[in-house]
Each structure stands twice: as C-alpha cells, then as structure tokens.
Amino acid sequence: MRFQSYFNSAIKIIQLYDGTMPLQHFLKQYFSQHKKHGSRDRKIITHVCYNFFRLGKAFSTISAEERLKLAIFICNDNIENWKFLFEGEWLNNHNNLEKRIAFVQSKYSFSLQDVFPFYNEASKPLDNDAFAKAFFIQPDVFLRIRPGFNNGVINKLQSHNIQYNIIEESCIGLAPSTNINSVIDINKEAVIQDYASQQVGSFLYEAAQHLPAISYQVSAISKEEIQNRISVWDCCAGSGGKSILAYDVLKNIELTASDIRSSIIQNLKQRFAKAGIKKYKTFVYDAANSQSPIPNSIFPTPHASTNQLFNQSTLTNSKFPIPNSPYDLIICDAPCTGSGTWGRTPEQLYFFNVIKIEEYAARQQKIVRNAVEYLKTNGFFLYITCSVFEKENEATADFIQQKLKLELIKLELIKGYGKKADTMFAALFKKN
Numbered sequence: 446m447r448f449q450s451y452f453n454s455a456i457k458i459i460q461l462y463d464g465t466m467p468l469q470h471f472l473k474q475y476f477s478q479h480k481k482h483g484s485r486d487r488k489i490i491t492h493v494c495y496n497f498f499r500l501g502k503a504f505s506t507i508s509a510e511e512r513l514k515l516a517i518f519i520c521n522d523n524i525e526n527w528k529f530l531f532e533g534e535w536l537n538n539h540n541n542l543e544k545r546i547a548f549v550q551s552k553y554s555f556s557l558q559d560v561f562p563f564y565n566e567a568s569k570p571l572d573n574d575a576f577a578k579a580f581f582i583q584p585d586v587f588l589r590i591r592p593g594f595n596n597g598v599i600n601k602l603q604s605h606n607i608q609y610n611i612i613e614e615s616c617i618g619l620a621p622s623t624n625i626n627s628v629i630d631i632n633k634e635a636v637i638q639d640y641a642s643q644q645v646g647s648f649l650y651e652a653a654q655h656l657p658a659i660s661y662q663v664s665a666i667s668k669e670e671i672q673n674r675i676s677v678w679d680c681c682a683g684s685g686g687k688s689i690l691a692y693d694v695l696k697n698i699e700l701t702a703s704d705i706r707s708s709i710i711q712n713l714k715q716r717f718a719k720a721g722i723k724k725y726k727t728f729v730y731d732a733a734n735s736q737s738p739i740p741n742s743i744f745p746t747p748h749a750s751t752n753q754l755f756n757q758s759t760l761t762n763s764k765f766p767i768p769n770s771p772y773d774l775i776i777c778d779a780p781c782t783g784s785g786t787w788g789r790t791p792e793q794l795y796f797f798n799v800i801k802i803e804e805y806a807a808r809q810q811k812i813v814r815n816a817v818e819y820l821k822t823n824g825f826f827l828y829i830t831c832s833v834f835e836k837e838n839e840a841t842a843d844f845i846q847q848k849l850k851l852e853l854i855k856l857e858l859i860k861g862y863g864k865k866a867d868t869m870f871a872a873l874f875k876k877n
C-alpha cells in the first residue's frame with residue numbers, strides 16, 4: 446500500500462536524522478541517494494517528516510511510529526489517505542484542530558507546553574499556548590510587493606490563478622506550496638519576506654521621521670540630496686532582506702551591508718542586482734569583534750571607492766575602519782535562536798537545547814556594543830531578532846538602554862502566530 450510505504454520511509458528518515466543539518470538539506474541528500482522516490486512520493490514523505498517535528502518536545506517517550514501517527518492526526522485537516530492508521534473514534538474526532546488536540550489529550554497525558562516547554566523563557570507579550578499550537582500548522586509564504594509593482598504583481602497572480610490573501614497593501618499571503626518563482630520576478634517585483642519581517646518597515650519609517658531631510662524623489666538626485674542621504678549600515682545583513690526593505694522604505698540611502706559570512710554577501714549582491722540596488726558597499730565583518738578585519742575576504746562592490754581603507758597595515762591594533770561610518774541608522778538583525786521561525790524549521794525546536802539562549806544573548810550583547818560605536822549622535826539603532834526569548838529580546842533592549850545609554854523609541858514583539866507567520870522582535874533606539 447502506497448501510503449504505508451510513505452509512512453515507513455518517513456520513519457526511516459526520522460531515525461537517521463540527527464539535527465546537525467537543516468532537515469530540508471538532509472531530505473534533499475536522502476532523496477538523491479534513494480532515487481526510487483518520485484516527485485509526489487518525495488513531497489508526501491517530506492510533509493509527514495515535518496509533521497513529526499511539529500510536535501516539538503511533546504511525546505518524547507513513545508515510539509517513532511506512534512509519534513508519527515499522532516503527528517499526522519494533529520497536523521493535517523485531511524487524513525483521507527492515512528485512514529488505515531486510525532480507528533473510527535479517531536476519525537470521528539478529527540474535524541478541527543481544537544477537537545484533535547482535545548481528543549489526543551483524552552488519550553495521552555499532553556499539554557501545549559509539552560510542545561514548547563520554554564514558557565518561562567519567553568518574552569512577556571507572547572501568548573505561549575497560541576505560539577505552541579501554531580507549530581501544528583505549516584506557515585504561509587509572504588510576498589512584499591516592491592514600490593511601483595502592486596498592480597503588476599496582482600495581475601500576474603490573477604492571470605496564473607494563484608490563490609492569495611491581501612494582508613496589507615503590499616503584503617500578500619500565499620499557500621506554502623505555491624510555486625511563485627515562475628510567476629513573479631522575485632526581488633525585482635516582490636521580495637519573499639515573512640509578514641513579521643515586513644512589519645519592521647514601520648520602525649524604519651519611525652526613524653526616517655526623525656532623521657534629517659530625505660528625498661523621496663530618487664529619479665533626479667541633486668548634490669544636496671546626495672549630502673542628505675541617510676547613511677545606513679546593515680551590520681548582520683545576511684542575504685539583504687532588511688537592506689532591501691530599508692532601500693524601499695527610506696528611498697534615498699547610502700547603503701553599507703556586512704556579514705560574518707562571505708558566501709552570504711555573494712547572495713546579497715545577486716539579490717541587490719535583481720532588486721536594482723546599484724550603489725552600496727559590502728564587506729565581511731565579525732560584528733561581535735571590533736578588531737575583526739578579515740582582509741582577504743573583503744568584497745567592495747564595483748562601485749565602492751574605499752579599497753584603500755582596507756589596507757592590511759591600517760587594520761592591526763586598531764578598530765576596523767568601517768566604510769561610510771558613522772551612520773545615521775544601523776540595522777542589527779542579530780544572529781539568534783530563530784525560535785520565532787521554528788514553524789518553518791520545526792526540527793530546530795525538536796533538537797533545541799535551552800543553553801543556546803544564553804550563548805546567543807551574550808553574542809548579541811557583543812554585537813550591539815560594538816556596532817553602536819559606529820552610530821552618529823542623533824542616529825538610530827534598530828535591533829531585531831526572530832526570537833521569542835526574553836533574554837535575546839527585552840533583556841538585550843535593556844542592555845542597550847542601560848549600558849550603551851541609547852534612548853528607547855519603540856519596541857514590539859511582532860506576533861505572527863494566528864497569521865501563519867513568524868514572530869519577531871524589534872526595538873528602535875536613538876543615540877542622544
């Protein structure tokens with residue numbers, strides 16, 4: 446029977462997988478070594494493997510088979526093909542998620558806290574039960590339509606019969622399996638960016654309102670406007686999601702982006718090229734370490750005119766000469782546990798060790814302490830995590846206020862559960 450064999454394959458994969466690499470990569474590797482699985486097989490096996498990890502830390506003492514059965518029952522609205530796993534009373538209690546949870550609770554000792562047993566570590570505004578329950582539902586994919594492309598993107602979605610939800614004017618929600626890359630020119634017309642990430646735009650607006658005149662007319666930039674450009678440093682830029690957001694929201698900016706990984710800076714450059722961002726500077730930099738020049742791995746863009754800054758002799762025993770510094774605005778989208786995004790990578794919840802929270806919090810403090818040094822007086826510092834843990838969020842925000850003496854302007858835990866989205870934290874500060 447086909448679905449019994451999918452079930453068996455999923456069990457085999459789950460037992461082989463040890464969490465050391467992302468599940469997505471592991472599955473890719475596994476399927477490339479086991480060619481007998483066709484594309485539909487791979488899709489179904491992948492789906493139920495993810496279901497398994499969606500139960501988080503719950504049901505840790507039962508067999509993998511029994512756990513997978515529970516996972517399939519709880520995480521799917523339609524279990525028609527999996528009926529062979531369940532007796533009648535299970536099927537009678539399957540109508541909706543609430544009923545499924547209640548039914549499983551009548552059979553097993555189980556609470557939502559077992560799924561996400563870190564309630565004491567969570568940021569205060571988090572609704573822990575709602576957050577834990579959201580693990581059972583696969584998150585949506587979100588598009589942020591870039592300025593000027595609204596009608597074009599909507600027309601394309603409609604003409605390809607793609608189901609979409611307009612969440613906000615430029616925020617579109619799509620079902621997880623939507624193949625959007627073949628329809629929309631990604632990064633040019635729209636960016637794939639989670640709903641919560643998009644909300645960070647309001648923090649950028651807030652900063653922009655207090656910064657010296659910026660021009661929203663990018664077409665013809667005068668000398669004066671160039672002088673008035675907001676200088677922005679995205680100090681943990683990754684592949685540039687927040688940089689592109691800043692470019693779209695703030696328009697006339699002088700953008701500098703860095704990350705500790707040179708490979709990701711290459712991704713960022715490709716994305717920027719598609720996004721039409723031409724003038725910017727990049728470099729590889731360990732933001733946790735002010736002495737961290739990585740001279741052989743600095744990547745000025747073709748437009749960068751600062752190569753001379755990176756002369757090795759100027760780098761010893763002195764702070765790394767960050768190009769364009771000091772800045773009007775520093776975006777610090779810090780490395781973190783990623784707990785607010787575990788709905789997309791539930792294997793991380795399953796394998797998570799709570800010790801990691803302290804480790805990340807310590808690294809975050811180092812990064813913010815160092816980065817703030819490159820901020821202008823009256824400049825803004827935007828601290829972001831995709832974590833739900835207080836030590837990474839509010840405690841780091843307290844550190845920025847108390848120890849680094851920045852003024853808190855705005856702070857929010859951006860809640861994505863209930864919207865099939867990630868949860869993030871953002872806090873905006875001003876250096877007086």
Ligand SMILES: C[S@@+](CC[C@H](N)C(=O)[O-])C[C@H]1O[C@@H](n2cnc3c(N)ncnc32)[C@H](O)[C@@H]1O
Pocket residue numbers: 680681682683684685686687688703704705706709730731732733734778779780781812
């Ligand atoms: C949350 S991700 C950034 C995501 C990105 N802002 C975006 O929106 O696409 C954090 C980034 O910090 C980088 N990172 C980790 N440790 C770092 C460090 N010590 N200095 C600079 N970057 C670091 C990681 O390589 C990762 O790309």
